[in-house]
Amino acid sequence: MSHDIVVEVVYATRDKQKLLSVKVPEGTTAEEAVRRSGILAEFPEIDLAVNKLGIFAKAVKPDTVLRQKDRVEIYRPLIADPKEVRRQRAAEGKVMKKGGGPAEE
Secondary structure, three states: OOOEEEEEEEEEOOOOEEEEEEEEEOOOEHHHHHHHHOHHHHOOOOOOOOOEEEEOOEEEOOOOEOOOOOEEEEEOOOOOOHHHHHHHHHHHOOOEOOOOOEOOO
């Protein structure tokens, strides 16, 4: 007999974030939980062929089987490559402070 588990599905844009609690059958995958949550209707820009998934900030494959209280996170594509941004700043001679903003002079 299959039991239900409760998981969360999370997605965030720059302006809005959504966290949904979803009851799913044991054995449900990360992708299935996203589809069952209804979040795709609210955020039509999510494309599961493009957007990566994670569980508690650790990237996972869409077919990863979930456990009770897992939080499935839907990641947006990066706008800029962080390594390239650092490389450009270094080339411009800018010094960075620890918080990531420009250093105070």
